[in-house]
Amino acid sequence: MAQLSMRGWHSLKGQISRPWRRWRGMVAALLVLVFMLPLGGCSLEQFAKAEANVPRLVLSTLSDPKTFNPILSQESPNIFPWTFEGLTGTDGLTGDVIPALAETWDISEDGKTIVFTLREGLQWSDGEPLTVEDVVFTYDVLFNPDIPTNGRDSFRIGTQGLLPTVTAVDERRVQFSLPEPFAPILRNTATEIIPAHILRPAVETRGSDGTPLFLSTWGTDTPPAQIITNGPYRLGQYIPGERVIFERNPHYWRKDETGNPQPFIDQVVWQIVGSTDTAFLQFRSGGLDSVGVQPGFFSLLKQEEERGNFTIYNGGPDLGTNFFFFNLNQASRNGRPLVDPIRSRWFNDVTFRQAISYGIDRDTLINNIFQGLGAVQTSPISVPSPFFAPPEMGLRTYDYNPEKAKELLISAGFSINGSGQLVDPDGNRVRFTLITNSGNRIREAIGAQIKSDLEQLGIQVDFQPLAFNVLVDRLTDSLEWEACILSLTGGLEPNGGANVWLLDGALHAFNQQAGPSQTPLEGWQAADWERRIADLYIQAAQEIDEERRFELYKETQQLTQEYLPFIYLINNLSLAAVRNTVEGVQYTAIGGAFWNIHELQIAED
Template sequence: MAGTWVTRGRQIMALMLALAIGLVSTGCNPARFAQASVDVPRLVLSALSDPKTFNPILSQESPNIFSFTFEGLTTTDGISGETVPALAESWEISDDGKILVFTLREGLRWSDGEPLTTDDVVFTYDTLFNPAILTNSRDGFRIGTQGLLPEVSKLDDRRVQFTLPEPFAPMLGNTALNIIPAHILRPTVENLDAQGNPLFLSTWGTDTPARQIVGNGPFQLAQYVPGERVIFERNPYYWQEDAQGNPQPYVEQVVWQIVGSTDTSFFQFRSGGLDMDNVQPDFFSLLKREEERGDFTIYNGGPGLGTNFFAFNLNRASRNGDPLVNPVRSAWFNSVAFRQAISYGIDRQTMVNNIFQGLGQPQTSPISVPSPYYAPPELGIRTYDYDPERAKELLLADGFQYNSTGELLDGAGNRVRFTLITNSGNKIRESIGAQIKNDLSKLGIQVDFQPLAFNALVDRLTDSLDWEALVLGLTGGTEPNGGANVWLLDGALHAFNQNAGPGQDPLEGWQAADWERRIAELYVQAAQVIDEEERFELYKETQQLTQEYLPFTYLINNLSLTAVRNRVKGVKYTALGGALWNIQELKVE
């Protein structure tokens, strides 16, 4: 399971909470787009919610703006999944695997025209590794049982060296980390605010004027109107060009329209003025019938990379003397038998049939199905077919009981009831939550289902830690170490049992289960191993543990489907890269 809000296939697989919505065209009336131009090659895309930050180091969501505005030393080929050059034209790895030397392309520049050198690379990694800066990406670089970080040093203006304490299999792919400009941001790291925190933590928020954001990607930020749109313009200093020497990208402008729901995206795509839409399962049949008339193509990338899951808050800690989770409910949630009963009580096949319209299958692993490290059920991975009677047996054996009206009570007579949250506007997740509420009612459990705005949801997961149960998803990738920030005990996305982050009030009484510690150990070991067969066996054990102890209860793996207007040329669609991984090559007629 991995995911930072997956874009252009070049992520470092540092996991982040995914909105799991598409970038789609939404503008039927050009007058709505203010500075958007109808006279240049343009893509109009959309997302459910506003961006949360313009700072790539601090980003915790997908989709985000950074696939357009920033690049790393390397990227991921959206077809092969291999690591390929980006800002770096080449690299060398020592025989012992501990030293990597990257050579930057000649003449690289930032979108403001300033030179991009190895000073920027060293600054970026120094910032990422700064313990005062909370970021999801750092966990993916921690090496060995001590969690050591690479040393990054400048050899000259074009060569930078990474020195590792030991061989680290994910390191090359990790260098897709977005490089940020030292000449703009260095003072914000070195200077502190009144609370003693680096100014960097509040730099490049979404209140920053768009033109002040300096990047190195194919586009630069041109305008942001909250609640309406983000406009990108082609970066005139972008390094890439075609075989004839023509500068790329060919698309002059990208308009990212902010919509409120996946239904809105669908209706606007179907109206004929849209460029792309992630195909929601309940609209697939209708769109498929309209492909020829609507002059678009539905691309099917096969099993998607992401995960959909249900989870309980297993955190038994307190903050300032107050338990994060009601102790009565926390006792239920921390019972393995209770979690297994819930899993048996969820009807995944009905989800596949009704919510996903047959375009998916039950999910059994945190590791993406297309990954070579995915272990199918045939290799001893536990599954949970719908079996409400088995669920009730587990509950009764665990000390729960039923009253005369069929309500489930714990051993002390407390009604089993909890609040389930997800991000509003995502129709699939809202439907999943509604079905879970209905399924668990058949076990005598009352579920109070409350969709929340995505930013409010993220705040609960990362700041207040005030939640009981959720339905959410994580983006994925082929390298499981992208999930390190989920499975390491102090990982920034160890959401089911999150510890306090830097600058937050500490927790009292935080503890980890033995199986939780074992999964963390396995992720460390698997990153230390170079042999692919040995790595597979280590990751297989993690999948056995996650399915036995259910920190996340996995639900459905859906197909990767996107509808794209035929006027968009050069699309090379895959589940790994989507429709935009090669955006610099796309042309719009």
């Protein structure tokens, strides 16, 4: 499932597939791409209340978590890779689907029935048994139309968007019955399982507004001890604006080959920092265990590897996507247009969008901002995915060509006035507001360059970085915005991005419909190409043959490059610096540094 990412949308909300949402670190979704950075602006002395000698991994994140409820989560990074697991998981090295809470599964010959067998003796972090009842409950909640969740989109099957039926077979087996074969089902069952014994009352009880209390359950104001988990860690402490501390879950199911309980690291600390610069400085000071390597920091960190006792890992092309996009929503709410009608006419003109794409200097972005550590991005599908189609397969590309951009604008009726300003056929100056999340140095630099590039076309861009949670609210709730720079999490399975491309998907950000509990929109409409992409995603999920699936996804990539609902920018390399005291790291773009957190250990300096 795509998620909005504070690093790149790698957080709106998965696209990596649902399993990747857990370690994309997203996920990347409208919202962007996932990034976990080590400790920020506070000294380790602040952790004096914690036991001084326990094995501890210290990381950082750019902003506070938005929810402790995995079903309601719409952004990445989030706490759930550390605290929850699903029936299946993902091997961070190979990308293969692997057992998690389910030890085995059997698929019928017609591909329409999957029976999962749970591991024996599974427990929640409070010591209560984890059973098939919890699995059935989780999917009842996920498929409940009264509960808004990005995860539901990834399970819609066929043109009618039917959902699987999930039933208990016996004490350890649970059955998924599908209306037709569904290729992504095993990856999607990495969906986090939640505790029925804790959350069922909140689902069955409605508040004064008629919505389930579940919608306000497990918010970030919930005491950590009340968050019951099944993953390697439980929530130990949360101080808003400062840190999140995860404690080892004593009831976690994994053991090593000699029977020792895992994970081996007792605590994981997220320091909440305001910027990537702060995280970088804290890492260099020697108190942090890992940092995502921003391109501008690479050269300096590379010189310090030996002295600083760390290794810079290069996982190759990142799973996420970076993009610029316009709000194409032509609807109104309570009689008021979401987007000014004059600007909306510009944004919905494909020639205008193509001109903007030609007007962005991606090579300069790569050289100046990414320090050469990246390549031009041409697709919504992750480069490491077997379904990625390169430009050589007929995808349209947009090399920097301001003269071509001006020609397109003139052909669409725009002109340059005597002051060098671009105006539309009615004489309105072309000017719009561009937003992104503040604190992300790379994204803020991208915004500044796009502003400069488009000035060469006579366009005034008012660039306005916002706090990440404010940004997410604009994109998913109010829907009142004009242009945005973000990223989405990515993954090997394109259907993880179904919530971006289905017309009513929770992250159909460029033309978002109102959510179930939101004030409805008037006059919402979709373009023919938009409907075709949605249909292709449905067909590709129905198709079992991998070659045919590739052809369907190739057509979606051709359409996205022709009509530009997202104007893709740069695919950066997946880089992270990790202290050599963290033993057992197997770094990849797929899983990052900590996909195998259960077997990592902290060595003494």
